Amino acid sequence: MMINGTQKCPRVVALVGPYSSGKTTLLENILYMTKTTRRRANGERVFGDDSVEAKALSMGVDANVASAEYLGDRYIFLDCPGSIELLQETRFAVHSADVAVVVADPEPDKIQSLSPLLHELEAEGIPHLLFINKIDHSNVHIRDIAQALDEVSALPSVLRHVPIREDGEISGFVDLAARRAYSYGADGSFEITETASSYIEQVNDERFQMMERLADFHDDLMEELLEDIDPQAEEIFSDLAKDLKEGRIMPVLMGSAINSFGLRRLMKALRHEMPGFELAATRMLPEVTSEPAAYVLKTKYLPHMGKLSFARVLSGGLSDGMTTAGTKVSGLFAVDGADLKKASKAGVGDVIAIPRLEGLTTGDTIGAPGAPRPQKLHPVYAQAITVHDRKDEAKLSDALSRLVEEDPSFEVEHREDTGQLLLWGQGEIHMRTAMARLSEKYGVGVTFSFPQVPYKETIRRSKVQHTRYKKQSGGHGQFGDVVIEVSPKGLGQGFEFSEKIHGGSIPKQYIPSVEAGVKEYLKQGPLGFPVVDVSVTLQDGQYHNVDSSDMAFKTAGRMAMADALPGCEPVLLEPIEHVRVMAPSSYMAKINGMITSRRGQIMGFDVRDGWPGWDQIEAQMPASEMQDLIIELRSVTQGIGTFEHEFDHLNELAGRLKEQVLEGVEEKRRL
Template sequence: MRLGKTYRKGGFMNEKVKSGSRNVAIVGPYLSGKTTLLESLLFVTGAISRKGSVKDSNTVGDSAAESRDRHMSVEVSAASTEYNGIRFTFIDCPGSVEFAQETYNALMGVDAAIVVCEPIRERVLTLAPLFKFLDDWEIPHLVFVNKMDRANIHVLETLHALKAVSSRPLVAHQYPIMQGEQLTGFIDMVSEQAYQYHPGAPADPIPFPESLKEEEHIARAEMLEALANFDDHLLEELLEDIEPPQEEILKDLKMELGADLVVPVFFGVAEQDYGVRPLLEALLREAPEPEATAQRRLKNIKGDTALAQVLKTFYTPQGGKLSLVRVWRGKLTDGIVLNGIRTGGIYRLMGQQQQFVNEVDAGEIVALSRLEGIKTGDTISTEQQAAIKLPKAAQLEPVYALAITPEKRNDEVKLSAAITKLLEEDCSLAWEQHGDTHEVILWGQGEIHLQVTLDRLRRKYNLPMTTHLPQVPYKETIRKTVASVHGRYKHQSGGHGQFGDVFLDIKPLPRGTGFNFNETIVGGVVPKQYIPGVEMGVREFLTHGPLGFPMVDLAVTLTNGSYHNVDSSEQAFKQAARLAMQTGIPQAEPTLLEPILRVEVTTPSEFTSKVLQLLSGRRGQILGYEGRNDWQGWDNVSAYLPQAEMQNFIVELRSLTLGVGSFHWEYDHLQEVPEKLAERVIHSNGNGGNGNSK
C-alpha cells in the first residue's frame, strides 16, 4: 500500500501502538444487535471458537438467567480478548430504555463506544438520548450500522437521518457495497479501495465499482469537509483541490475521534461477521488509548496512588459480590486494600466466566471480589481517607411502581436485606414503606425492569413475591362548618364509671393546611388534664374518615363540655370526642381528595401534540410547553396530573415516542375528586379494594 502501513485484509494496521489495552462499550437501542456484534468480535479475535446466538441463549453476553429468559440484555456483560497484541475489554450494554442506568454507568469507564443501530429511519430517533449522553461526557464513539441486509433506506439517507440526531458531525468511514438487499463489501473512504466480504474470512481487495463513484464521492467529500473544520492545513488542501495524504486523514480521524469532535460511521452485518474486522482495525488505529482517557478524566486530580471506579456491582450465586472497576491510575495487586477494604481477588471476565490474575495495570477493566460496602459509581483508592470522588452518571428517577409482599409471611424479615443488595446491583431501583398505605413499594424504570428485579428476588434470594398496583393515597376533607356538635360518653360497670362530655366546632381549612385543634374552654367545664384526651380522640378519628381515608384540612375547636368529679378521665373524654366527630363529620359534607402531581414531560417535538392529548386524556391540566434547553428538536411539557392516572403513564408515553419520552414528577397539591369517580373509589375501598381509580 502507498502509505507504508502494514496492510491487513479489510483495512490498515498501525505498526506502532502506544498502549496494550482498549476498553470499548457496545451500546445502542433494543434489538439493534449489540450482543450479536460482541459474539462476532470475540469470534474474529479468536476468544471463542464458535459463535452463540441470542435466540439459542448461548452467547457470552446476556449470560444472566433473566437475560436469557427474555432474549434481551438486562445488565452489562464484560468480555476480554486480544487482537494484534492489544487487550480489548468489551462491555455489552442493555438497549432497553428501562436499563439505561446500566449503560450510563458503564460508559463512565470506557475509552470509546460503538453505537450499534439499524438502517431503519423510524428507529434512528431512539439514538438521540444516547448521543446526548456521550457528547455531554465527551466520550469518543463510532457508529456501526448493523443489519445492512435488512436496510429499508439508501446509505446516504441513513447518514442524513443519523446526522439529524447527533450534535457531532458524522463521517462515513466506509461506504457499503450492496447487491440488491445483500451487503457484499465496502469501500474504505480513506484509501478509496474497495473490498469484497467472504463468509468466515477477511475481505479481499476488488476493483472500485464505477456505479458507486458518484455516491461515494459525495460521502467522502462530506467526511473531508467535516475533518477540515478542525484542521486548517487540510482545509487549505481542499480549497486548492489538493488530494490530502492518507496519513493526514487517518491522523485527523484519530485526533478528532479522541476529542469527540467527529463520529465515524461503519456498516456491516454482525451475524455474518461482515464489517467486524474493519471496525476492529479502526479501534486499534483510531480509538484513544487508556492513557489519553485517564488524562482527560483525571484532569486536576493530583497524586500517584492507585485509583479506580466501580462501573457495575454483581452478586453471583457462587462467588458473592463482584465489582467491575476501571483502573484509572496505578497498579492493582491481589489482596490490595482499597478504601480500607481488603479485596478478595482480581478477575478478567468473559461473560459469567472469571479468569484470576495477580495484578493489573492502569487502563484495564477487571472485576474485584468482596468490596463490601462499596457501591456502583464509587471511587476506590489505596488511600484509606481518600477524598477523591470521580464524576459518575446521574441516577435516573424512578417512573413505575409495584407494591410487593412476600408469598410467605416469614420471609418479610429477609426482604430488606435482599432489596439492599439489589439496589447495590442496580441503583435505578428504589423502595419505600409508604406511610399512608403501609405498603412496601418497589420503584423502577418500567414494567420489565421490575419484573426482572422480582425474578432476581426469587432466584437469588428465594423470595417469591405477590404484587399489585400501589394504592393511591386519597384523603378526605369537609366542605362546610358544623357548630356545637355534642359527644357524651357515659359508662357504668360497678365501681368507678366513665364520663366525658364535649361540644366541638368543626370547620374546613384552606387546602394544604392540614389539621388544627384549639380549645376555648372557660370556667373549667372541662378540666385541663382532660383536654389532651379530647385532641387524641379527634386525631384518632381523622386517621379513617367516613369515606375510608385519612382526613385533612379541617379545624376542630373544643368549646364546651362537662365532667364528673369521680367518673371522668382522659380516656372518657377521648371517647366522647370520637362520638362527637362521628356525629359532626357527616354533617360537614365530607368529600374525597386525590394527590395531584406536577409533571415535566420531555419529548421530541414531533410527538408533542400526542403527549398533550395523552395528558388531557388522563385528566391532566396542561400548564404549557417550551423547547428543551440544549436539546434541539425536543420540548418540555408541564402539567398537573392526578396520581391515580400515573401508574401506566410511562408505558403509554414510551409507546407514543418510540421509547425516548420521559418525565420528572413531584407532589404538588390535593384536589377534590370528580363526583362520579369519587363514587367508584369509595365503593372500591368499601368493598376491600385498594383505592385505585383505574
C-alpha cells in the same frame, strides 16, 4: 499496568444500542475473529447474559464483560443491555469506558431510538462511533441513514464507509478516508477489489461531504478543499482521531455482525483512531493521584459468593489484601464473561471483580469519594408488592435492599396512607426483572399490582360537636367529655389544633390526649381516606376526679370527630402531579392527545435543552391517570419518550369518578 508508554492499558469499549440491534452478536464474532472463542455466532447466543432475569425475559439485562486481544492490544468489552428501561445499568457501565460503539439498525425510522444513548454519551463526554449493523439486510441508501443521524445527534456524523452492492447483495465497501474499495471474504476479511476505481468514483459526493465536516475544525483542510487539492489519507486519519478525541464528531462505520462484515475495520478504527485510557482517567478522576482508586461500575450478588463489585482500576493498581482509603480489598477476580478467576493484582485500566466491598455502591469510586458519578434515573412506574407467604416478609426486606444495591434505579417506598409497600422503577420490563430476581435469585415469591391512589378528604363546612365518653365496668370507670369545633382550612394549609378551655373544665394534662384522639381519627375519615386541611378547637368539656384519664379523653376526642365530620360535608380529594413529558418533536401531537385523554391540563411547551429534535410539555395530571402512563408514552414514541413527575396539590374529585372511588371503598369494607 503503567500509562507512561512502557505498557499499554487495556481499552474499555462499551457496546450500546437498542434491543435487537445486534450488540451481542457483534461481540461474539469479534471474540471469534480474535480467536478468543472457538465458535462463531450465527444467530444463536454464544456469549452473554445467563442470569435468571435474562432467561425469564429472553433478553440481556446485565452489562457483561469480555476481553480479547487484537494486533497486540488488549480490549475489554462491556456489552450493555438494550432496553431503555435498563438504561441505568448502561449508564453506570458507560461511565467507565474509554470509547463507545453505538450499534444501530440500518433503517432511518429507527434511528430516532438512539437519542437517549447518544445524549448519554455526549453529556458524559465519551468518544463514540456508530456501527450500522445488518447492512446486508437493507436497501436503504447510506446517505438517508446519515441524514437521519444528523437529526438526533448533537455531534455531526461523519460517514466513513459506503457499501458496495452487486446484484442487490453487499459485496464490500469503499473507505472514504483511505479512498479505497474492498471486497468481503466469506470469513469477513476484506481485500482491495480489482474494480476499485469505478466504485471510488461513485462515492465522490460522500467523500467530499466527509471532508467538509472535518474542515469545520481544521483550517488547513479547508484551504485544501477550496483549492481543489485532494488531501492525503494520513491527514484525514489524523484529523478523524483528533476530532473524535475532542468530542467534535461521531464517525459512522457499517457492516454485518452475523456475517462478520466490517468487524476488522471496526477493530482497526478502535486501534488507530480511538483515544485510550488517559482521556477516560481525566474524566473519571479529575484530581491526579498516585493512590489506588477504582470506579465501581456494577454490583451483583452471586450464590455462594455474596456481594461482588465490578470495578475499573483508575490509578495505583490493586492487590489482594491491600487497604486503600479505609477500604479493605479482600480477594480479586479477573472477569471474562461468566468466568471469574482468582487474581493477585490488577493494573491501571483493568476491570476486576472485588468481593464484599461493604459501604460502597455502584457509581462510587474507591479511594476517591468525591469523583464524578452518573446520575440516577427518575422513577416512572410503580407496583405494589405482596408476598405469597407472610413468613417471607423479613426475607423480602433483605431481598429488596440487595435489589436496589444492584440497580439503584429501583426505589422502595413504604406508603403510610395506604399501608402498601411500593417498588418504583422504569417500566414493565424493569419490573419483570425485579420479579425474576426476587423469585429465582432470592427465593421470595411476590405478586405485583398497581398501587392504591393516595386519595385524601377534607370538609366544606364547620360544626360544633359535644361528645361524652362514659364507661363503667367495675372499679374505676372511663369518663371524658369534650366540646369541639371543626372547621375547614384552605387546600394545602394542613391541620391545626387549638384550645379555649376556661375555668379548668378540662385539666391541662388531658388536652394533649384530646388532640391525640383527633389525629387518630384523621387517619381515616367518613369517606375512608385521611382527612387534611382542617382545624379543630377544643372549646369546653367536663372531667371526673376518679374516672377521667388520658385514654378516656383520647377516646372522647376520636368519638367527637367521628360524630362531627359526616355533617361537615366531606369532600374527596385526588392528588395532582406536575409532569414534564419529554419526547421527539414529531410525537408531540399524539402526546398532547394522550395527556388530555387522561384528564391532564397542559401548562406549557418548550424545547428540551441539549436534545436535538426533542420537546417537552409541562402538565398537571391526576395521579390515578399516571399509573400506566409510561407504557402508553413509550408505545407512541418508539420506546424512548419519558417523563418526570412530582406531587403538586390536591384537587376535589366529584361526579361519577368520585362515586367509583367510593364504591371501591365500600366493596373493600364488605370484604
